Amino acid sequence: MLSKVLSFGLNGIDGFVTNIETDIVGGVPHFEIVGLGDTAVKESKERVKSAIRNSGFEYPVKHYTINLAPADVKKEGPIYDLGISVGILSASDQIRTKKYKDFVFLGELSLDGSVKKIRGCLPILISARELGFKKFIIPKENAEEARFISGIEVYAFGNLKEVVEFLNDECEKEVKPLETKRFEEVASLKHNKLDFENVKGQAVAKRALEIAAAGGHNVLMIGPPGSGKSMLAKCFSGILPDLTFEEALEVTKIHSIAGELDLTQGIITERPIRTPHHTASIVSLTGGGTHSKPGEISLAHNGVLYLDEFPEYSRQLIETLRQPLEDGQITVARANQTVTYPSSFTLIASMNPCPCGNYGAKGRQCKCTPAQIHKYLAKISGPIMDRIDIQVEVDNIAYSDLHMEKKEESSAEIKKRVDKARKIQLERFAGSKTFSNAKMSVAQTKKFCALSAQCQALMEQAFDNLKLSARAHDRILRVARTIADLEGKQDILPQHLAEAISYRGLDRKYWSV
Amino acid sequence: MTDREKFIVYMSICEIPNKKQELFLEELTNFSFHNLFRNNLIAQTLSKEEYHKFVSSYEPMKFESVLENIQNSGIEIITIDDERYPSKLFDLPDRPLVLYAKGDLTLVNERCLAVVGTRRPSNYGKIVTEKFVGTLASSGFVIVSGLCYGVDEIAHNKTLEMGGKTIAVIGSGLSKIYPQSNTNLANEIVGSGGLVLSEYPPSFVAKRYTFPRRNRIVAGLSDGVLITEAGTKSGTVHTKDFALEYGKDIFAVPGSIYSEMSNLTNELIKTAQAECVLSPDDIIEFYGVKKTEQKKIVNVTFEEQTILNLLANGERDFEFLSEQSGISVNILNSCLTTLEIRGLIRKLPAQTYALI
Numbered sequence: 001m002l003s004k005v006l007s008f009g010l011n012g013i014d015g016f017v018t019n020i021e022t023d024i025v026g027g028v029p030h031f032e033i034v035g036l037g038d039t040a041v042k043e044s045k046e047r048v049k050s051a052i053r054n055s056g057f058e059y060p061v062k063h064y065t066i067n068l069a070p071a072d073v074k075k076e077g078p079i080y081d082l083g084i085s086v087g088i089l090s091a092s093d094q095i096r097t098k099k100y101k102d103f104v105f106l107g108e109l110s111l112d113g114s115v116k117k118i119r120g121c122l123p124i125l126i127s128a129r130e131l132g133f134k135k136f137i138i139p140k141e142n143a144e145e146a147r148f149i150s151g152i153e154v155y156a157f158g159n160l161k162e163v164v165e166f167l168n169d170e171c172e173k174e175v176k177p178l179e180t181k182r183f184e185e186v187a188s189l190k191h192n193k194l195d196f197e198n199v200k201g202q203a204v205a206k207r208a209l210e211i212a213a214a215g216g217h218n219v220l221m222i223g224p225p226g227s228g229k230s231m232l233a234k235c236f237s238g239i240l241p242d243l244t245f246e247e248a249l250e251v252t253k254i255h256s257i258a259g260e261l262d263l264t265q266g267i268i269t270e271r272p273i274r275t276p277h278h279t280a281s282i283v284s285l286t287g288g289g290t291h292s293k294p295g296e297i298s299l300a301h302n303g304v305l306y307l308d309e310f311p312e313y314s315r316q317l318i319e320t321l322r323q324p325l326e327d328g329q330i331t332v333a334r335a336n337q338t339v340t341y342p343s344s345f346t347l348i349a350s351m352n353p354c355p356c357g358n359y360g361a362k363g364r365q366c367k368c369t370p371a372q373i374h375k376y377l378a379k380i381s382g383p384i385m386d387r388i389d390i391q392v393e394v395d396n397i398a399y400s401d402l403h404m405e406k407k408e409e410s411s412a413e414i415k416k417r418v419d420k421a422r423k424i425q426l427e428r429f430a431g432s433k434t435f436s437n438a439k440m441s442v443a444q445t446k447k448f449c450a451l452s453a454q455c456q457a458l459m460e461q462a463f464d465n466l467k468l469s470a471r472a473h474d475r476i477l478r479v480a481r482t483i484a485d486l487e488g489k490q491d492i493l494p495q496h497l498a499e500a501i502s503y504r505g506l507d508r509k510y511w512s513v
Numbered sequence: 514m515t516d517r518e519k520f521i522v523y524m525s526i527c528e529i530p531n532k533k534q535e536l537f538l539e540e541l542t543n544f545s546f547h548n549l550f551r552n553n554l555i556a557q558t559l560s561k562e563e564y565h566k567f568v569s570s571y572e573p574m575k576f577e578s579v580l581e582n583i584q585n586s587g588i589e590i591i592t593i594d595d596e597r598y599p600s601k602l603f604d605l606p607d608r609p610l611v612l613y614a615k616g617d618l619t620l621v622n623e624r625c626l627a628v629v630g631t632r633r634p635s636n637y638g639k640i641v642t643e644k645f646v647g648t649l650a651s652s653g654f655v656i657v658s659g660l661c662y663g664v665d666e667i668a669h670n671k672t673l674e675m676g677g678k679t680i681a682v683i684g685s686g687l688s689k690i691y692p693q694s695n696t697n698l699a700n701e702i703v704g705s706g707g708l709v710l711s712e713y714p715p716s717f718v719a720k721r722y723t724f725p726r727r728n729r730i731v732a733g734l735s736d737g738v739l740i741t742e743a744g745t746k747s748g749t750v751h752t753k754d755f756a757l758e759y760g761k762d763i764f765a766v767p768g769s770i771y772s773e774m775s776n777l778t779n780e781l782i783k784t785a786q787a788e789c790v791l792s793p794d795d796i797i798e799f800y801g802v803k804k805t806e807q808k809k810i811v812n813v814t815f816e817e818q819t820i821l822n823l824l825a826n827g828e829r830d831f832e833f834l835s836e837q838s839g840i841s842v843n844i845l846n847s848c849l850t851t852l853e854i855r856g857l858i859r860k861l862p863a864q865t866y867a868l869i
Binding site: 201203204206207223224353359360361362365366369370371374393395398401458461462465466483494495496497498499501502 | 632633636662663692694773830831832835842843844846847848849850851853854855856861862863864865
């Protein structure tokens with residue numbers, strides 16, 4: 001007997017249809033899965049066998065051939081277990097109706113017959129919906145992430161027996177598809193997060209982060225150890241604009257593929273913040289590997305990538321950030337496949353001003369030689385500095401400031417201003433591929449950052465007197481544009497420009513000792 | 514170039530100690546190369562290694578091309594026989610017999626002031642150096658320093674910024690400038706009509722002992738030596754010692770008694786070895802130079818004036834300015850940058866600002 005069951009595989013962040021064809025004939029007992037499966041696919045033979053038996057069904061001693069079509073695409077993971085077992089059960093007439101032909105089956109099986117969670121459920125459902133598939137059977141554990149996709153019928157089951165009962169119409173109770181949830185319901189739920197309210201002092205750094213959030217600019221914070229750089233970075237995601245549904249789906253997709261999704265929540269409603277350690281390998285950052293998984297920079301998609309102790313990261317690692325910073329995606333090419341993951345993030349980097357960390361710090365003596373400081377700063381290459389718009393210094397806080405009663409502004413208040421500035425930008429860039437000031441093209445910079453004569457004069461003077469490098473020019477214009485947007489001003493005024501210039505600390509000569 | 518001059522250059526390239534060089538010049542009469550290689554006095558005076566170097570470094574013909582190469586690269590060779598040799602150095606007990614120079618040699622005859630100090634100045638040292646050099650350079654002093662990190666670098670840079678003239682005396686060959694990062698600065702100095710000097714041949718790589726030694730030229734060239742900030746372990750001690758030996762005027766800027774970086778200057782003032790100077794005007798008056806009129810600060814906004822007033826008593830950090838002035842963060846930031854662009858204040862590391 002022959003049966004055909006639908007399932008889906010994953011390539012990058014997109015799903016592709018897989019037909020599971022099962023042929024059972026008499027003869028010498030044998031079991032073979034063909035269709036370029038990896039070890040996990042091959043091993044599903046044992047899981048399926050035990051799961052069928054332990055669910056109270058029969059596993060006839062016969063000659064089995066399973067084909068995963070298309071046969072020339074590599075298939076990974078245990079995602080086909082459920083589909084294969086349904087194929088076997090229908091080919092052996094234990095599933096008697098033809099209802100299964102309408103469904104797409106996704107799920108891993110346990111030896112006792114329970115259906116276990118899979119990675120990448122959400123992206124598969126999204127791709128499948130686009131391809132016109134309507135009905136799905138998925139593991140119960142993946143139910144929450146499926147609830148946010150409208151227009152499809154999804155059934156979630158905990159074990160194989162329930163699936164078969166459902167397909168045979170033998171259920172005692174009527175089984176209903178999952179109820180969909182609206183994104184807005186969960187989006188309003190706020191989690192406990194660090195708030196700028198709790199960060200004392202650091203007015204300049206906070207202001208810089210506000211501008212960064214408003215314009216999507218990358219930030220480098222420079223300051224002695226213990227000055228609160230990490231704390232500031234952690235607060236940063238709280239002032240970013242809320243995720244839209246589309247963005248949230250993208251983020252959830254990536255986290256789902258990486259298997260990092262919080263299954264009780266289903267969809268990710270807050271911008272992610274990723275903080276890979278400086279010993280991270282390149283593959284863990286970019287993604288890829290034998291079982292291609294998105295890396296840290298893709299997990300930070302639509303969120304924040306925070307790199308603490310920036311110069312400690314290997315040169316090669318930092319250089320790999322160049323493509324994603326420019327294009328908002330990363331293409332990982334490997335011998336057997338090429339995948340592209342989205343990775344549009346805001347980079348927040350922090351570093352000490354010198355190897356010992358105390359250069360310029362109040363009340364501390366730096367022990368580094370000038371040559372050491374030069375060498376330390378030179379670890380960050382020009383092209384990377386080129387992509388960081390805002391450089392801000394963070395200094396130690398005096399003890400008295402820590403205990404000041406002065407009320408600090410909360411993240412919510414800052415966020416209101418950020419949202420307003422973002423709205424202006426969305427209107428400005430309507431119809432183009434740009435969404436924020438930071439990503440303006442050269443032509444757009446020219447158009448939207450025109451300077452008055454007075455501003456021109458200031459800029460010229462700044463270049464002469466502060467010895468700014470040429471690469472700073474467009475960066476300054478973009479940041480100035482954001483500052484003007486924060487104030488709701490149409491034109492860039494001299495004070496906006498001056499403030500933008502103040503965030504180019506490392507370009508200036510004073511930094512050299 | 515006479516044979517005698519060539520001999521001097523040859524000795525400098527072979528790194529023959531100064532005293533022996535002087536001795537040979539005094540005793541020998543015939544300086545043609547063929548004689549020298551067989552000369553008894555030279556053979557006896559030089560140590561084994563020195564002699565080996567002396568006889569095997571260069572073939573006479575090859576040496577000619579070395580000389581040519583040096584001159585072709587824009588470096589002038591001035592021996593004590595040269596009339597351009599600075600008269601200030603001529604009578605020094607340990608004078609260099611040859612100088613390699615790039616730039617305007619006539620500068621050495623003008624009123625020169627050495628500005629020296631620590632390689633790692635504090636914020637205070639930076640401001641003080643800038644303040645003094647700024648005024649003195651624009652009052653016509655030629656600023657002499659060592660092209661090293663810290664105070665040296667600031668002194669040269671500030672002079673260039675003010676359109677003044679500066680002389681850099683370096684402790685390495687002119688083609689091997691140390692620190693390498695200051696190669697550009699050296700070029701700027703030459704380009705601005707300044708002078709870069711060394712007693713070491715162009716390809717000579719700096720050694721530990723060459724820095725204290727070049728300090729004698731720094732002290733020798735100058736009428737006075739200004740020490741802006743230096744600790745007792747600083748190389749500035751050597752410059753001070755040479756200046757004392759040569760009878761030059763020494764000026765020192767006092768610093769905090771708790772600051773290690775001001776140990777030397779405070780000590781010099783205490784022991785009356787140095788003249789205590791509190792403003793550049795003290796030096797200007799000392800030499801009786803005509804003062805240049807200070808530019809009046811005009812055209813500042815109310816906020817900017819508030820900031821200038823707050824900075825009147827020394828360096829302040831951003832938090833202080835923000836609290837005391839009550840100006841909002843973004844406006845304060847832009848005001849400070851505007852003032853900085855206009856050259857009225859200076860930004861120091863860690864969000865600290867000071868008047869220039």
